[in-house]
Amino acid sequence: xxxxxxxxxxxxxxxxxxxxxxxxxxxxxxxxxxxxxxxxxxxxxxxxxxxxxxxxxxxxxxxxxxxxxxxxxxxxxxxxxxxxxxxxxxxxxxxxxxxxxxxxxxxxxxxxxxxxxxxxxxxxxxxxxxxxxxxxxxxxxxxxxxxxxxxxxxxxxxxxxxxxxxxxxxxxxxxxxxxxxxxxxxxx
Numbered sequence: 588x589x590x591x592x593x594x595x596x597x598x599x600x601x602x603x604x605x606x607x608x609x610x611x612x613x614x615x616x617x618x619x620x621x622x623x624x625x626x627x628x629x630x631x632x633x634x635x636x637x638x639x640x641x642x643x644x645x646x647x648x649x650x651x652x653x654x655x656x657x658x659x660x661x662x663x664x665x666x667x668x669x670x671x672x673x674x675x676x677x678x679x680x681x682x683x684x685x686x687x688x689x690x691x692x693x694x695x696x697x698x699x700x701x702x703x704x705x706x707x708x709x710x711x712x713x714x715x716x717x718x719x720x721x722x723x724x725x726x727x728x729x730x731x732x733x734x735x736x737x738x739x740x741x742x743x744x745x746x747x748x749x750x751x752x753x754x755x756x757x758x759x760x761x762x763x764x765x766x767x768x769x770x771x772x773x774x775x
Contacts, residue, residue: 589625600627607640617684618642620649633657645677660707667702671720674698686749689730696725696737702746715746724760736760751775 589603603625609617625638636654641647649672656663674680674694680687702715717740719725724738739757744750757773 589627596630598629600625603627603638605638606643607638616686618682632659634663642678642682644682647673647678649683662705662707664706665702665704667700667704667715669698669700669717672698672700674725691727691729693728694725695727696723697721698725702743704747711747713743713746713748715743717741717743724758732762732764734759734762 589600592599592601602623604621604623605625606619606621608615608619620640621643622638622640625636627634627636634654634656637652639651640649642649649669651668651670653666654663655665672678674696680691680694697720698717699720700715700717702713704711704713706712719738719740722736722738724736725734727734727737737757737759739755741757742752742755744752755775757775759768759771759773761767761769762771
């Protein structure tokens with residue numbers, strides 16, 4: 588749904604309502620997100636889409652995205668920006684992806700991030716980062732126990748397949764898998 592227009596050889600759809608989902612081999616790895624304000628343009632060879640995507644049940648803004656695709660070259664890119672995604676009572680990590688179910692039961696805190704996906708007829712590449720915000724970092728109720736003040740940045744060498752770069756460090760204020768450990772680091 589949206590407002591259609593055509594001027595100077597450009598077709599434009601504004602205030603578009605749409606649902607976006609990620610599927611791999613028919614399996615949705617992430618829950619669908621929705622937009623009420625997407626803008627799509629098509630000039631005969633290039634398509635551009637701009638949208639803020641929200642979690643439908645909570646209304647929480649998850650990310651902004653810009654997608655550009657050249658039909659002749661069959662190539663394009665998607666830029667993803669997470670300004671300040673807040674986890675808490677109304678939004679948990681498991682609300683966004685089933686991959687968190689059984690691993691993280693509760694998430695509290697704010698993250699920022701960015702991502703880029705590039706494609707051509709021969710290849711698809713993707714990179715990205717997620718970073719905690721503030722000294723309080725993230726609090727998690729994880730399968731191995733509660734985690735408090737988890738702080739740092741995670742770099743992805745393959746964002747689509749959630750593959751992280753080597754030699755990364757996250758700070759942990761406290762973790763309690765049965766015996767509490769304070770002020771540590773996790774290297775992965």
